[in-house]
Amino acid sequence: MTAPLPESPLDRSESEIVLIVDDVPDNLAVLHDTLDESGYTVLVATDGESALQRAAQALPDIILLDAVMPGMDGFEVARRLKARAETGHIPIVFMTGLTETEHVVAAFRAGGVDYVNKPIRPQEVLARIVTHVQGARLARQARNALDAFGHATLAVRLGDGRVVWQTPLARKFLQDYLGCQDPQLPEELLDWVRAHRGLPAGPVAPTRTMLQGARRLVVALHQQTGDDEWLLVMREASDAAAIEGLTLALGLTLREAEVLYWVVKGKTNRDIGEILGASPATVKKHLEHVFGKLGVETRTAAASLAIGRVAQLGQG
Structure with missing residues (x-):
């Protein structure tokens, strides 16, 4: 039941992945069989350290976490999972026989989204999993969609x-x-x-x-x-498209076009030097070349010539 994770990535296309963390073998067996029969891919861990390792490797869709375990307890496991960017989004459902208010509050403060009482009722656990996995899936899809765009x-x-x-x-x-x-x-x-x-x-x-x-x-x-x-x-x-446009339209070198572009944006020579990794004196020399090529004498005049081109490129 505690076999190492496969070297190849787990297939998420057919089922969600559930990580069960409990130091009692009988609890693991009951939940493992119930979830496996319901179509979930089930991973198990019997202590806090292995739970952290498996969560980081497999990135399960949900974690069922025993609150009271020897060594690192479930509250600390949850805090560490939530502190890591790669596992912080995974919903955690605590499993506990501690029903006092302070323990319930501790579970939520540690990052849990829900809890179930021991002795475990498998059908209740299944219902909680369905709810939280669905919510997590929708949130993940929304984040992935934003990434795609x-x-x-x-x-x-x-x-x-x-x-x-x-x-x-x-x-x-x-x-x-x-x-x-x-x-x-x-x-x-x-x-x-x-x-x-x-x-x-x-x-x-x-x-x-x-x-x-x-x-x-x-x-x-x-x-x-x-x-x-x-x-x-x-x-x-x-800004590459606008800079390239200035290069072609006004007969400037790439560096001259970059300097002119940032002049249009209202940057000082010092600002432009920091952006381009050059000294203000070097920026001033490039700007003098720009003035000569454009037949102008001031920054304002140079910017006026360039600003129409920048606007056409949709970069203003």
Whole structure:
């Protein structure tokens, strides 16, 4: 029953994957047989460490977690699962014989979405699984759909800055633009979220733009998804088409077109130098070449010549 996971990825097309975590073999056997007969792919773990390992490897659709186990208890397992971006979205249903209010509250605080009392009634567990797996599936489909259209999503917990869950595209954007390698939102972006979360709701979400050469990442603060959780939607935009258009239309070199493009955007020489990785003096020299080619003497005149072209390309 505790055989290692297969080396090849588990097939999710035919059934959902359920991870059962319990240190009592009889409990595992009853639930395993019931779920297997109902068409689920069932994985099991008998302690906290193996539960964390199996969850990270298999990314199950739902986890049935015993609250009281020797060593690492279920509450700690849940907290660790929720602290990891790759497993934080998985719904956890606690199984417990502890019915006192403080234990129920502890289960929800640790990240559980539901709980069932022991002794386990398999049909009750099945009903809970159906409900929570369906909800998780719809949420996953929505996140994947946003990824497919280039809109990456993540949910961040403002108290500690932990990324509760994120789509693969969101993870890539954070790595590319901010060098973020762990499920922790960078402080600069976290401060921005905290500063804008209290603004009155409006038709347009607050946005922040981060630049990387001709590429930019636009981060929008959308809505609150939990007591201390907020949803961010990110999309990547590129200025390459507009810059190429300026190059062809005005007879500029690529670097001259880049400098002119950012002049149109209202950037100073210092700003442009930071974007392009050049000194302000170098930017000034490129701008002098632009003035000569365009037959103008000021930034305003150069921008006026270019702005129509930028607008035509839909990049203004």
